[in-house]
Amino acid sequence: AKKLSDAKATAVSEINGLKFLSDKHSFTDRVNEAGSINAVASILSEAKAQDAANELRTAKDTALATAKGYTHVSDKIKT
Secondary structure, eight states, rough: OOHHHHHHHHHHHHHTSSSOOOOOOHHHHHHHOOEEEEEEHHHHHHHHHHHHHHHHHHHHHHHHHHHHHHSSHHHHOEE
16 A cells, blocks of 8 residues: 555655646546556656657647748748
8 A cells, every 4th residue: 555655645745746747636636546556657658758749749839830931941941
């Protein structure tokens, strides 16, 4: 029980530290309800994957916005 409790605390801390994860609350709720260390690890892995996907989406959106702002580049190159 102590190991599961420690795993949950660590996972919640890691989830709260993810910069691009927008729905931290639902992930931490799922971690707190998990019944095994494997379930906690799986939820944490899912949260990290979602965070990475959101980070990539943010980077792409930023790059596209930057490219659209270039006035000396043709639309064909921007695309």
